[in-house]
Amino acid sequence: MIIHLDKENYKNYNYLLLSPKEVEQEYTMNPFGNFLVYVENKDIIGYIYYSDIYDRVEINQFEIDSSHRNCGKGTALLKKLINDVDKNITLEVNITNKVAISLYEKLGFKAVSLRKGYYDGIDGILMERNRTIGSEKVKDLYILGIESSCDETSASIVLNGTKEIATVTSTQIDIHKDYGGVVPEIASREHIKNITIVLEDCLRKADMNMDQIDAIAITYGPGLIGSLLVGLEAAKTLAFIYNKPLIPVHHIAGHIYANSLVKEMKFPLLAVVVSGGHTELIEMSAHYKFHKLGGTLDDAIGECYDKVARIMDLEYPGGPKIDSLSEKGKDTYKLPVPLKDNSYNFSFSGLKSAVINLVHNEEQRKNPIIKEDLACSFQKVAVEAIITKTKKAIMDKGLKSVIVAGGVAANKGLRKAMEKLAEDLNVELTIPPIKYCTDNAAMIAAAGYFAYLDGRRADLSLNSKSQDELI
Ligand code: KG4
Numbered sequence: 001m002i003i004h005l006d007k008e009n010y011k012n013y014n015y016l017l018l019s020p021k022e023v024e025q026e027y028t029m030n031p032f033g034n035f036l037v038y039v040e041n042k043d044i045i046g047y048i049y050y051s052d053i054y055d056r057v058e059i060n061q062f063e064i065d066s067s068h069r070n071c072g073k074g075t076a077l078l079k080k081l082i083n084d085v086d087k088n089i090t091l092e093v094n095i096t097n098k099v100a101i102s103l104y105e106k107l108g109f110k111a112v113s114l115r116k117g118y119y120d121g122i123d124g125i126l127m128e129r130n131r132t133i134g135s136e137k138v139k140d141l142y143i144l145g146i147e148s149s150c151d152e153t154s155a156s157i158v159l160n161g162t163k164e165i166a167t168v169t170s171t172q173i174d175i176h177k178d179y180g181g182v183v184p185e186i187a188s189r190e191h192i193k194n195i196t197i198v199l200e201d202c203l204r205k206a207d208m209n210m211d212q213i214d215a216i217a218i219t220y221g222p223g224l225i226g227s228l229l230v231g232l233e234a235a236k237t238l239a240f241i242y243n244k245p246l247i248p249v250h251h252i253a254g255h256i257y258a259n260s261l262v263k264e265m266k267f268p269l270l271a272v273v274v275s276g277g278h279t280e281l282i283e284m285s286a287h288y289k290f291h292k293l294g295g296t297l298d299d300a301i302g303e304c305y306d307k308v309a310r311i312m313d314l315e316y317p318g319g320p321k322i323d324s325l326s327e328k329g330k331d332t333y334k335l336p337v338p339l340k341d342n343s344y345n346f347s348f349s350g351l352k353s354a355v356i357n358l359v360h361n362e363e364q365r366k367n368p369i370i371k372e373d374l375a376c377s378f379q380k381v382a383v384e385a386i387i388t389k390t391k392k393a394i395m396d397k398g399l400k401s402v403i404v405a406g407g408v409a410a411n412k413g414l415r416k417a418m419e420k421l422a423e424d425l426n427v428e429l430t431i432p433p434i435k436y437c438t439d440n441a442a443m444i445a446a447a448g449y450f451a452y453l454d455g456r457r458a459d460l461s462l463n464s465k466s467q468d469e470l471i
């Protein structure tokens with residue numbers, strides 16, 4: 001992760017190359033001084049110290065810890081600076097340091113003058129990068145995305161985070177249906193059977209080979225650990241064999257970036273994340289800048305749909321079944337609207353219990369349940385809970401742009417209610433088409449592109465995580 005150190009956060013890290021004292025001193029002495037640092041597991045493994053002087057930026061120091069060199073981290077750090085400052089940048093480099101000179105040249109720096117004896121008698125070269133060079137797109141980037149966090153094995157190639165070239169997805173729904181939900185051990189075994197076929201099919205469909213791929217984006221979590229590991233090992237193997245950068249993608253970032261395949265994302269925006277594992281409101285100020293406003297205190301909305309569907313004897317996954325039944329029903333059953341408070345949080349376990357109690361009571365009274373009506377009543381309350389908090393977040397934060405993400409974004413009732421809300425509040429709404437709402441690798445490749453521009457890279461020690469916060 002690459003971040004700007006500021007006066008508030010600089011003490012939170014382990015310093016391999018410089019000390020917090022030096023940072024503090026530079027900040028006190030140089031009013032133009034800034035630190036951009038590469039952080040891994042709280043260790044600062046590389047940094048650029050630069051002065052941002054009105055219309056230009058001067059790089060004063062640039063260092064990567066010796067055990068982290070030659071794996072693209074220096075390039076990532078420099079690219080992030082170029083991207084973030086968007087000004088002319090100058091630096092001095094020792095004339096004998098050919099590796100550094102070639103890196104700077106690749107990123108658009110040009111030698112402008114020689115500084116005689118600048119480094120203890122050895123000449124230095126002053127290099128400059130003109131910002132107009134930076135404004136031109138340097139190169140198209142083809143990202144191969146891989147997703148295997150639950151019961152879909154998927155591979156996709158996406159150009160510049162926006163254009164889907166090819167996607168191949170193998171779903172295991174028919175296998176898990178018999179068990180009423182995803183069986184983790186079976187899911188992992190199915191991923192192992194499918195992953196190579198899916199990857200080969202995807203490359204064939206795109207009519208591309210691995211040499212034409214610029215980087216590999218992989219869902220490292222959250223999800224089922226055994227399932228995640230299959231995709232992760234495939235991604236690491238390809239990255240190793242073909243010498244490609246590996247980009248770690250959080251599954252929820254993937255769902256959010258499904259929207260980038262539809263339309264350019266405009267910031268600041270509110271991302272309404274509604275999936276089988278997550279229900280969250282996330283504010284984004286720019287690409288890859290996530291700020292969680294609130295989330296579910298217990299069950300996720302998709303999980304609640306699936307559990308309610310089970311009580312109603314509907315097949316897994318229950319979400320789409322309730323959705324289509326509810327179109328034919330009437331809102332006749334009284335159910336409580338969950339968590340009517342002033343926060344941005346959600347709670348769906350109470351609603352689930354209310355449905356369980358209602359079904360049991362009706363059974364005891366020998367009253368048949370009208371499934372269409374129960375589906376309609378449940379959906380109305382579940383959608384209302386999402387809409388109420390979404391409305392509050394848009395109004396409180398004065399946002400003009402909203403995106404919806406995750407499997408439950410496929411829900412017709414929610415889509416309709418979101419459209420009405422957007423119209424009422426005059427905000428721009430984006431909801432991906434159904435194929436990008438449920439798990440797929442196109443969204444991972446799209447997120448991977450923006451993660452790549454943000455300087456995010458992983459090495460072969462990357463591990464999968466069943467739980468992880470989106471940061
Ligand atoms: O995002 P997703 O594919 O997987 C996770 O990352 O969790 O979401 C799957 C969830 C399931 O709970 C499924 O029932 C729900 O999305 N879902 C729906 C609909 N389509 C999928 N829920 C309500 N209405 C739908 N039309």
Ligand code: ZN
Nearest residue numbers: 275407438439
């Ligand atoms: Zn998902």
